[in-house]
């Protein structure tokens with residue numbers, strides 16, 4: 001059974017011009033809400049929620065990423081701290097059920113149909129073979 005990690009930046013601002021709400025960063029509130037989702041069984045048991053200090057997308061608060069060794073890593077931003085946890089839990093459920101981690105935009109929860117910041121392919125293991133010559137050859141630029 002694959003293990004999945006849902007990274008949550010706990011340092012993200014709450015809103016533009018407002019770093020904190022009730023004494024905590026927006027990302028902290030999002031993390032707490034995701035832990036509550038986990039306690040309520042809204043996240044698959046194969047998904048672990050991991051707080052991180054920063055995902056280097058600080059101007060796109062709040063930010064999360066989901067990763068698994070054999071799957072594409074997805075990263076999202078522009079997530080409202082108090083309203084995103086349920087949508088993220090739905091995405092994490094889709095991600096855990098997928099074979100490759102690629103969740104088409106139309107299938108993602110509405111809140112996550114925008115704001116994707118990165119889609120990083122899985123690391124190839126040597127058992128799967130080296131990168132092919134075709135993959136390694138850069139695509140030529142179109143001529144003006």
Ligand code: FES
Pocket residue numbers: 009010011012013027053054055056057058059061063
């Ligand atoms: S503070 Fe959240 S991504 Fe940097």
